[in-house]
Amino acid sequence: MEAAERAAELAQWAADRADVAVSLAVLVGLVLLGEGVRRILSRVLAHSGLEVHAAELVSTLQLCCCTHELRVLSDVGRIERRLAHTLTYVAAVVHGLTFRGAIGNPACTLVHVYRRRLVLGAALRRIVCQFAAAAAARTVMRFAWSLGLSGMHVHHQARGFQCTSPIHAPLTATAVELVCAFTVQTAMTHTRNVEDKYRVHAVAAVITTTVYAGGPSTGAVFNPALAFSTQFRCSGPSLAEYCLVYWLGPMLGMLGSVLLSDWLEGQKPVQWR
Secondary structure, three states: OHHHHHHHHHHHHHHHHHHHHHHHHHHHHHHHHHHHHHHHHHHHOOOOOOHHHHHHHHHHHHHHHHHHHHHHHHHOOOOOHHHHHHHHHHHHHHHHHHOOOOOOOHHHHHHHHHOOOOOHHHHHHHHHHHHHHHHHHHHHHHHHHHOOOOHHHHHHHHOOOOOEOOOOOHHHHHHHHHHHHHHHHHHHHHOOOOOHHHHHHHHHHHHHHHHHHHHHHHOOOOOHHHHHHHOOOOEOOOHHHHHHHHHHHHHHHHHHHHHHHHHHHHHOOOOOO
């Protein structure tokens, strides 16, 4: 009897590892495909003015698709939190290195408007691209999961691709998203003069820490487009509550970070020579 139980446990362990391997292959494939499409479009659309919007579409699609797979791996595959956070860190680094000027976050895009790095019209076009890519990611990943590449994908399809929101108290969840967005934006602000190859690791470490702290409460998304793709179809809260938590929370968090940073900069004493 014990031998049979041990054999069953080993078989389940092997199946779980196989599911993780398939998900890792899917993640790598998504990044490589996104990078290839970005390179092709940057050449085809060079000097047309459309290459920026194409990069925004492809990069946001890559971000949302990878997050969908990571969420299923965590929720359905039930992987250890340590492995989930390691993959979050690696994914954040890869996205940071491959986005090539794309922003991928409507709240960050509005920060660029405030900083006068983008005019409002250009920012709105980027935001449209981000939400279009977020919506497309749902269809892309449902198709990928329907291929049944792993037992986890088959199980997810059998459940009708359902997911459950972690939100229980909307106001508390809004505060969590606000703090997460504030923290990440502050890290981005204070590392803006650091060389990119080092900066992405610093920001990724902060993102992973906020996911560790805020993940159980909201998923720690702090990105309105990403939340629209990965959270809004889940059962639980109403649309208004989703907008409050995942749209208003990050917007206020990033705005608060930017305003505080500007205020602190203004409080620095003048250096007389």
